[in-house]
Amino acid sequence: MFSNIGVPGLILILVLALIIFGPKKLPEVGRAVGQTLKEFKKSARELTSDAIDDVKKETKDVSDTFTK
Structure with a gap:
């Protein structure tokens, strides 16, 4: 999701958050x-x-049924 943002995008988001x-309040x-x-x-x-x-519980219950 965030792999396409890049450094310029992160800087822009940080600047906008700082302004808003x-x-x-930012920290x-x-x-x-x-x-x-x-x-x-x-x-x-x-x-x-x-x-x-x-x-795991259901699998154990099923395996116990077949081994009896």
Whole structure:
């Protein structure tokens, strides 16, 4: 998604963010975005591990049925 932005695009985005939010508010906005991404990744990891655990449990149940 962001692979096509490049350095000039990032500089433009940073300048626009600086103009919109101002130099005092920009670190707070960055921190909030970082925390949001961190929580999203954590939730995605938990969902993935729960799904994998469910599949492993179902697979074990099926294999136990066939081995009896």
